[in-house]
Amino acid sequence: MTARIGVVTFPGSLDDRDSRRAIRLAGAEPVALWHKDKDLKQVDAVVLPGGFSYGDYLRAGAISRFSPVMGTVIEQAKSGMPVLGICNGFQILTEAHLLPGGMLGNDHLHFICRDQKLKVENAETAWTADYESGQEIHIPLKNMDGRYVADERTLDMLEAEGRVVFRYVVGGDTSHGHGHVNPDGYGNPNGSLRDIAGITNEAGNVVGLMPHPEHAVEPLVGSGRTDGLPFFTSILKKLVNA
Amino acid sequence: MARVVVDVMLKPEILDPQGQAVQRALPRLGFEGISDVRQGKRFELEVDGPVDDTALARIHELAESFLANTVIEDFTVKVEEVAEAGK
Numbered sequence: 001m002t003a004r005i006g007v008v009t010f011p012g013s014l015d016d017r018d019s020r021r022a023i024r025l026a027g028a029e030p031v032a033l034w035h036k037d038k039d040l041k042q043v044d045a046v047v048l049p050g051g052f053s054y055g056d057y058l059r060a061g062a063i064s065r066f067s068p069v070m071g072t073v074i075e076q077a078k079s080g081m082p083v084l085g086i087c088n089g090f091q092i093l094t095e096a097h098l099l100p101g102g103m104l105g106n107d108h109l110h111f112i113c114r115d116q117k118l119k120v121e122n123a124e125t126a127w128t129a130d131y132e133s134g135q136e137i138h139i140p141l142k143n144m145d146g147r148y149v150a151d152e153r154t155l156d157m158l159e160a161e162g163r164v165v166f167r168y169v170v171g172g173d174t175s176h177g178h179g180h181v182n183p184d185g186y187g188n189p190n191g192s193l194r195d196i197a198g199i200t201n202e203a204g205n206v207v208g209l210m211p212h213p214e215h216a217v218e219p220l221v222g223s224g225r226t227d228g229l230p231f232f233t234s235i236l237k238k239l240v241n242a
Numbered sequence: 243m244a245r246v247v248v249d250v251m252l253k254p255e256i257l258d259p260q261g262q263a264v265q266r267a268l269p270r271l272g273f274e275g276i277s278d279v280r281q282g283k284r285f286e287l288e289v290d291g292p293v294d295d296t297a298l299a300r301i302h303e304l305a306e307s308f309l310a311n312t313v314i315e316d317f318t319v320k321v322e323e324v325a326e327a328g329k
Binding site for chain 1: 308
């Protein structure tokens with residue numbers, strides 16, 4: 001028996017197919033979910049993929065958050081169902097208040113697309129158990145609204161409770177300037193406060209991050225790295241052993 | 243018919259790079275003496291029927307839950323008199 005992991009397609013989703021592919025490569029069964037369906041088809045976990053759902057009108061994720069499928073996702077996430085939000089999915093999770101803080105435009109006002117170095121800060125969530133705490137990984141990042149913001153109290157709380165899951169690795173050659181292409185993948189690419197790239201909720205079942213693990217799962221594609229695959233093997237192990 | 247205006251602004255402590263880009267362009271255009279610009283959103287809602295306390299309360303709720311994300315933004319709601327054409 002394997003786990004069934006749903007991937008929601010919103011109008012404007014881009015990475016739903018790659019997410020389903022990553023789930024399949026990890027050995028789980030991907031299930032396509034539709035934004036207008038309240039029914040989650042009895043999946044064990046849900047991925048909210050990247051893209052520009054509903055055109056990012058109003059704010060990124062603001063309209064998707066009220067779609068029929070999200071009603072069910074929010075309800076089930078609160079009772080423990082694992083949910084992973086990647087890029088636009090992360091934005092939807094903050095708009096839905098399943099994760100604290102908010103997402104705003106990159107501080108340099110440019111779209112950014114590059115391979116990004118991340119440090120795994122919390123390897124205990126449902127989606128990161130196959131990483132090691134402190135491990136550095138290298139996965140693609142591509143977004144316009146990637147700047148994570150929250151008030152100081154929330155940031156302190158996230159740090160104190162170990163809920164910062166990924167941080168951008170700052171360092172290396174920064175001579176190209178803040179946020180600009182650094183061939184080594186170092187640097188804070190968008191002005192996110194405290195270099196935060198991803199966070200989790202209190203229970204550790206909901207995780208959101210801006211970079212894209214689903215684009216780094218096969219040696220023949222993209223950067224050739226498979227640093228994103230452990231997201232999907234982590235959740236599979238958790239669900240199968242549950 | 244009445245118009246209700248909802249103004250949404252980023253909270254003052256949050257960096258607004260769009261506003262800064264506008265501010266930096268001003269001297270180039272010959273506008274001096276403007277030290278800061280912050281950019282927000284304005285929503286004009288045309289309301290059917292009277293804008294009474296109940297209607298305003300509903301619009302307030304709409305602004306709080308949807309038009310603004312109160313984690314990062316503040317908003318104000320005000321009723322605007324609509325000058326009717328031809329009168």
